[in-house]
Every structure is written in structure tokens, then in C-alpha cells.
Amino acid sequence: MSNDTFPSIRLRRLRKTPALRDLVRENAVTMNDLIYPIFVEEDIEDALPVSSMPGINRIPEKKLAAEIKAIAADGVKAIMMFGVSHKKDATGSDAWNPDGLTARMIKRAKDTAPDMVVMADTCFCEYTDHGHCGVIEHGHVHNDMTLQNLARQSVNSARAGADVIAPSAMMDGQIAAIREGLDEAGFTDTPIMAYSSKFASAFYGPFRAAAGCELKGDRKTYQMDPFNGREALRESMLDEAEGADILMVKPGLPYLDVLARVRENTLLPLAVYQVSGEYAMIKFAAAAGALDEKRIVRETLGGFKRAGADLILTYFARDIGREGF
Ligand SMILES: [Zn+2]
Structure with missing residues (x-):
């Protein structure tokens, strides 16, 4: 029937004006959706710029309160906290020390901005002298010994x-x-x-510099193979069955298919992490004049929403809060 197609159907009708396009836009990104990751280092005096992540600094613990105030003033409503430890050991025990960096920085953030959602990244790679995410036994990260420590760290952070x-x-x-x-x-x-669904990704490269991670070797025995999609679904469904309240896919851009598949298979809120390498690619390309940074950021975050993300972790959160899209 000619009625079902051109010339009676013209999709351009709803693209005619900005207001019409606003009306029919299927997704939106607001500051309510964004989580800003921060790196807090103990025993340093001044902010340390991360050269592979323009605009991102390691924050001195001593100046954390002022920095949290500035982040809140930019409109950020949620942060993910990473510690850069100077007290590394074989197990990462400072992470569950009630007087350690993890506990101190969380307390400081909550005291400074009680309404801010403070998320505690829970892992040991910034607290172990070997840079792995758990306890090493006979050259391998020991799963079940690490579990006890994760529980300790979580209780300490809570x-x-x-x-x-x-x-x-x-x-x-x-x-x-x-x-x-x-x-x-x-x-x-x-x-x-x-x-x-956390993949063993080369896109984490700049993060390692930011977090002061001393990793020797790689994380392929615990993080996922970048070529696997079905396995990501299994990981996600298992985490849901174990009691997760929110699921996440990390990195973002190369894994939009995973995001869409997880979205179709869970009713939980779903987060995506636009990681350091994604940030660096955009920043450096924009600095070289190859891309329009703001429009690229908007488009990538729009892609995450379209694929099914509710929450987005992004190093662009502060810029967006200050300047919008
Ligand atoms: Zn880790």
C-alpha cells in the first residue's frame, strides 16, 4: 500500500525545527545520571596533573574537602572514589584499615558534601605492591582469599x-x-x-597512571576477554542473582552491544563506565582540532543511553555540569 511508505510517510517532518526535535527526542542525559570518578592521593602537597588525561588531577588528601566543594559547585551529584595509596602491601590491607586512606577519604567526602552520593570503588589494585586486584598465591590471584578481604573493605567503607x-x-x-x-x-x-562486565581492556591505560597502579603482567585471569559477549551476560546475571543492586558494563564505547544485551535481560538499573582511554581519545583529538569535544561527548553519552544505560561514569561530568552540552 502506497500509504505505508513514501511519499505519504516522510520522517523529515519531525526534524523541521529545534523545538520539534526536542519533543520527539527519545533519550536525555542530565546531571542526575552522571558519576564523576576522582583519585585521592595521601601524603602529597599539590594536585598532580595526569598527563594522559588532560584536565584530571590526583587530588591531595589534604585538599580533598576544598575539591569536593568545587565538584559539588559544578553540579556533580555523585562521585566514585579511588585512593592512591602510599602504604601498599601484599594484600592491600590499608583498604580495610579503619584509619586507612579509603576510610579517611570517604569520611571527608561525606562530611563535606552530605548530599553527594559517595561510591566506594572496592578493589585492591591501588593498595597492593604488585598491582593485582587480590591476594597472590603461587603466582595467581587467589579468588576465595580475596573474597574475605573484599567483604572487609566493603564493611570498612560502609x-x-x-x-x-x-x-x-x-x-x-x-x-x-x-x-x-x-x-x-x-x-x-x-x-x-x-x-x-569488566573487560581486560587496553582502554584503561591512562587510568593506571592516574591511580598509581604498579601492575606487573595483566589481569586476563579475572577480567573478561574483550571478544566475549555471552559471557558478559552470564557475569551480569550471576551478579544479579548474588544480590547486586546495580549492574555495570566497563568500558563503554567498544561494548555498546553488551550494554544493550544486559539491558534486555535485567530489570536492575544499569551503569556504564566511559573509561580513561575513551576520555583521552576525545580530549587529545579535540586538542588537535580534529573533533568538536562538546558534541562528541554529547553523542557518546547519547549512545550509552540509547543502548540502555541509566547511570554513566564519566570524567566529563564536571565539564558538563559547568558548561552543559
Ligand atoms: Zn582492581
């Missing part, structure tokens, strides 16, 4: 005031172990955002 525990170690059973640990310690209402 006690310090963290609003969300976000385990990123990719150990099997980590969500169940953390849920049990939190519940036993009385933190039944503290949610877990699982880094459920």
Missing part, C-alpha cells in the same frame, strides 16, 4: 559513610561475599553496584 559499594575486582562470588559481609555488620541498606 562504616566510613559510603553510600554505594562498587566492587571492581572481578572475583567469582564477590557480590554474595560482600552482601553477606555488609548484612552481618548491619549494613543491610547499603547498595552494591557491581562492575559486572
